[in-house]
Amino acid sequence: MPAISPVTIDIGTWERQRDAAVPLRHAVFVDEQKVPLELELDEMDAVAEHAVAWIGTRAVGTARLLPDGQLGRMAVDAAFRGRGVGAALLQALIERARRRGDRVLRLHAQLHARGFYARYGFVEEGDVFDDAGIDHVGMSLDLDC
Secondary structure, three states: OOOOOOEEEEEEOHHHHHHHHHHHHHHHHHHHOOOOHHHHOOHHHHOOEEEEEEEOOEEEEEEEEOOOOEEEEEEEOHHHOOOOHHHHHHHHHHHHHHHHOOOEEEEEEEHHHHHHHHOOOOEEEEEEEEEOOEEEEEEEEEOOO
């Protein structure tokens, strides 16, 4: 794959990040994965910290961190997958969680993404379950290590 400009991560409120995050989440979850729009955006967006990955002036990925340590809504523009955007988002939110004093991070991983999260120390918990018509598994990362 050709080299790309460095990925920068900006973490902020929903109010500040909404305009960049919504189109990415819509493209990935609603258009690609057929998640119903009414399930994609929720009341938790208002209380979450949102990370947006930028390459130059283009938003290429997003994810959120809830107050209870739940990571979610990780979405990377299809043209930029496999180029470190998801890794940069995940690492930035892990570091943010550590700085704010979280002890454990949890997420619901789509089955195809389990290996990605495992590379960063997340371990599977429980059985596979359906969320919006897509199989997921719970995963957690102990930040006290």
